[in-house]
Amino acid sequence: MALIKWRDSYSVGVDKFDQEHMVLVELINEMFIIVRDKGEVSTLADAVEKLVDYTRVHFADEEEDLEKVNYPHLEEHKEIHADLLEQVLRFQARMDKEGEEMRTDLYKFLRDWLINHILDEDMKYSEYFKEDLEGVAAVSA
Numbered sequence: 001m002a003l004i005k006w007r008d009s010y011s012v013g014v015d016k017f018d019q020e021h022m023v024l025v026e027l028i029n030e031m032f033i034i035v036r037d038k039g040e041v042s043t044l045a046d047a048v049e050k051l052v053d054y055t056r057v058h059f060a061d062e063e064e065d066l067e068k069v070n071y072p073h074l075e076e077h078k079e080i081h082a083d084l085l086e087q088v089l090r091f092q093a094r095m096d097k098e099g100e101e102m103r104t105d106l107y108k109f110l111r112d113w114l115i116n117h118i119l120d121e122d123m124k125y126s127e128y129f130k131e132d133l134e135g136v137a138a139v140s141a
């Protein structure tokens with residue numbers, strides 16, 4: 001297990017969402033440090049809460065902009081968001097019950113959860129933000 005390092009390949013080509021994904025990565029890394037250093041369960045719980053709150057903000061931002069660009073798979077994307085959030089909330093509930101034992105599980109789960117979210121689902125909307133993409137392509141060329 002290690003900290004997540006942001007990679008260029010994680011970029012969805014939309015600056016705003018790359019920035020938000022980077023914040024999610026930071027929040028998950030904060031959790032990793034708490035788990036690694038065997039911090040208090042309450043500290044971990046606070047970190048998870050921060051992550052849940054920010055995730056809600058991020059998903060709402062994405063849904064709003066996807067609607068603006070008439071993303072054809074918006075409904076499906078919303079369902080995926082709801083499902084992802086639900087999974088985190090379930091973990092949060094488990095943490096309240098099981099505490100210590102599920103720390104590593106939680107971190108691994110969140111790490112995969114985030115990376116899959118960005119790489120599998122968010123990449124699909126990339127091409128619907130063509131104007132932003134051109135700017136990014138020019139910079140990274």
Ligand SMILES: [Fe+2]
Pocket residue numbers: 017021058062117118122
């Ligand atoms: Fe996202």
